[in-house]
Amino acid sequence: MTPFQPPMGLIAELTHRCPLQCAYCSNPLAMDRPEDELTTQDWLRVLDQAAEIGVLQVHFSGGEPMARRDLAELVAHAASRDLYTNIITSGVLLTDAAMAELLEAGIDHIQLSFQDSRASEAERIGGYKGGHAKKLDAARRIREAGLPLTANFVLHKQNAERADEMIALGEELQAERIEIAHTQYYGWALLNRNALLPSVAQLGEVNRAVAAARERLKGHIVLDYVVPDYHAARPKPCMGGWARRFINISPSGKALPCHAAETLPGFTFPSVRDTSLQAIWNESDAFTRFRGTEWMPELCRSCDRREIDWGGCRCQALALAGDASATDPVCARSPHHDLVTEATAAAEGASLDLVPRRL
Amino acid sequence: MTDLAIVPTFRRGVKFRLDEVRRRWIVLAPEKLLLPDEIATEILKLVDGARSINAIVDDLATRFDAPREVICGDVLQALQDLSTRGAIRL
Numbered sequence: 448m449t450p451f452q453p454p455m456g457l458i459a460e461l462t463h464r465c466p467l468q469c470a471y472c473s474n475p476l477a478m479d480r481p482e483d484e485l486t487t488q489d490w491l492r493v494l495d496q497a498a499e500i501g502v503l504q505v506h507f508s509g510g511e512p513m514a515r516r517d518l519a520e521l522v523a524h525a526a527s528r529d530l531y532t533n534i535i536t537s538g539v540l541l542t543d544a545a546m547a548e549l550l551e552a553g554i555d556h557i558q559l560s561f562q563d564s565r566a567s568e569a570e571r572i573g574g575y576k577g578g579h580a581k582k583l584d585a586a587r588r589i590r591e592a593g594l595p596l597t598a599n600f601v602l603h604k605q606n607a608e609r610a611d612e613m614i615a616l617g618e619e620l621q622a623e624r625i626e627i628a629h630t631q632y633y634g635w636a637l638l639n640r641n642a643l644l645p646s647v648a649q650l651g652e653v654n655r656a657v658a659a660a661r662e663r664l665k666g667h668i669v670l671d672y673v674v675p676d677y678h679a680a681r682p683k684p685c686m687g688g689w690a691r692r693f694i695n696i697s698p699s700g701k702a703l704p705c706h707a708a709e710t711l712p713g714f715t716f717p718s719v720r721d722t723s724l725q726a727i728w729n730e731s732d733a734f735t736r737f738r739g740t741e742w743m744p745e746l747c748r749s750c751d752r753r754e755i756d757w758g759g760c761r762c763q764a765l766a767l768a769g770d771a772s773a774t775d776p777v778c779a780r781s782p783h784h785d786l787v788t789e790a791t792a793a794a795e796g797a798s799l800d801l802v803p804r805r806l
Numbered sequence: 807m808t809d810l811a812i813v814p815t816f817r818r819g820v821k822f823r824l825d826e827v828r829r830r831w832i833v834l835a836p837e838k839l840l841l842p843d844e845i846a847t848e849i850l851k852l853v854d855g856a857r858s859i860n861a862i863v864d865d866l867a868t869r870f871d872a873p874r875e876v877i878c879g880d881v882l883q884a885l886q887d888l889s890t891r892g893a894i895r896l
Contacts (some may be wrong), residue, residue: 453827455839501827503839531821531834555817556836595836623818624836624892669838669892760838 450692451738453501454728457530458508458695459490461518463806465511467537470801471601471643478806479698487517489720490509493525493696495723498528502694505616506533510698511539519716521549523763526553533558533564535599538585539578539653545679546588548737550776557589558597558626564612572605586620595623602675603643603797610656614754618668629675633707633728633762642801644794669693677791681752682759682775689737689761694724702727704734707762711771711774735762737772746774746781808882810860811823814894816854822850822893840893846884853894859885 466483485493497505505525512518513536525532534549538559549557559582563569573579587597598617602610610627614765617625630636630643632754645653657672664670676683686693690704697703701716702724706792709716717731728734736742738755747758748774758764759775767784767790818821821834831847833840842850852862859881867877888894 467878501825503834504837506837533837554820555834558837593818595817595851597836612885626837666889666896671837678845 451729454497454501454690455692456504456506456694457493457497458506458660458668458693458706459493459508459512459521460508460695460697461485461490461515462698463510464514465537465804466514466575467511467562467578468803468805469601469635470632470639470803471570471572471603472594472804473525473631473634473636473706474804475707476489476638476751477636477709478510479586480806484515485696485698485700485719487520489700490517490521490636493719493724494521494525494530495692496719498525498530500725500728502530502668502724503701503785504531506535509534511537511540513545519545519552520793522549522554523552526555527577531555536560536585537575537578538582539575540590541581541585543588546585546592550592555592556595556597559589560599560601561613561616562601564600564616565608568609574800583620586622589732590621591757597622597624598622599626599628601628601630602645604645604649604754604794605643605647607645607653610653611660614656614660614670616763618664622668624671625660625664626671626673627653628671629653631673631675633676633710633766635802636749637766639694639749639801640790641794641797642655642799644677644791647678647791648794650675661747675705676760676763676777677787679777680779682777684755684757684758685760685763685775688757690734691738694728702733703770704737705760705762708733711765713771743774744772744774762800808859808886808896810863810878811858812822813855813858814862814885814889814896815855815878816853817895818893820893822853835892838892840888840891842888845880846888848862849881849884850888 449623533556535558543720562572567577600613615702694701695706700718700720716733717727731778761771767786774781825832863878867874889896
């Protein structure tokens with residue numbers, strides 16, 4: 448037996464390359480260069496190790512995972528190890544040929560991201576002319592292939608009023624699952640926070656739209672909703688708790704408990720180039736440091752929600768309070784909670800100018 | 807009220823299999839993972855695209871030697887829950 452429960456999911460960030468430039472991208476500001484990316488052989492080895500230690504689902508992500516020419520080969524290998532395979536893509540590279548190749552490889556599910564329900568707005572955010580039409584084509588190909596589709600919509604103050612339209616588009620595309628996900632403020636989104644963070648009134652409207660749609664779509668379409676934690680009284684259990692469920696591998700091979708963890712100072716994240724997933728999960732300082740409840744400040748350790756919230760998000764504690772081991776400032780009990788209320792106030796009426804994501 | 811003649815099926819993209827590492831049955835779905843309890847696991851083993859809810863109840867009532875009404879209530883509750891969570895279609 449391993450000392451900890453094995454991980455459930457592996458997030459394989461194959462590349463940071465992407466044809467889109469969304470200003471809320473969750474990738475780090477300092478992205479991995481193409482020449483530093485893991486090789487096909489590296490990824491095949493990682494997939495074998497993942498299956499051996501008990502990973503059940505692999506999420507091929509990025510950047511744009513379809514920018515990697517070996518994607519179908521990696522999917523086929525994961526499928527041969529009984530791993531459930533998922534691709535998280537913008538869809539703009541999902542041609543007929545690419546779809547056929549992935550289907551042959553045994554892909555289980557595709558998540559397609561949309562920047563808006565309207566083409567002009569979507570393309571303003573994504574910075575890719577003609578992208579929206581390509582996504583609609585990609586959705587059709589996925590359905591024609593008989594695969595389940597998740598239509599993902601990222602919300603922020605510049606598109607929140609169209610939540611109803613987005614859900615309607617997801618229905619029209621016959622999605623199996625619709626994800627309405629408020630922007631989470633890391634990486635590029637943190638940089639652009641003032642231009643993205645919705646107001647309490649906007650959030651209320653989206654909450655209403657989602658609740659009504661959920662009731663209507665019950666048993667037909669799964670509607671998952673990710674709330675913006677800045678407006679919450681309790682923090683999110685980030686990644687289901689530090690190193691409790693997921694391993695995230697960066698394009699250059701760093702193993703991270705979450706995709707934003709590279710921002711944390713004082714950490715040496717192990718590389719899959721020279722360390723096994725088993726050793727990373729069970730023994731590495733990076734994965735064990737904030738696991739469980741021992742590391743928590745007294746405020747969290749004495750809280751009856753300690754094994755629900757798991758102290759919230761470490762990267763957010765660092766980004767806002769300057770201390771990765773502090774209570775997530777989103778928590779109303781945090782001594783730094785005023786930083787969150789200040790941030791939401793600062794976003795009210797702020798400029799809508801965005802800094803696009805670029806390598 | 808759910809019609810007992812309905813034949814429940816797994817939704818598109820859903821896989822139900824034994825996990826050798828954890829030694830338990832699991833449901834893998836689009837960006838979701840369900841860990842069904844013992845009752846749900848026994849029900850899901852009978853979801854084959856041919857059996858109706860009635861047939862599933864009959865099977866379980868015989869095997870577990872339990873009153874049919876009790877089994878029926880448990881099965882309906884479990885199936886509703888699995889349907890809401892996106893594992894099966896009713």
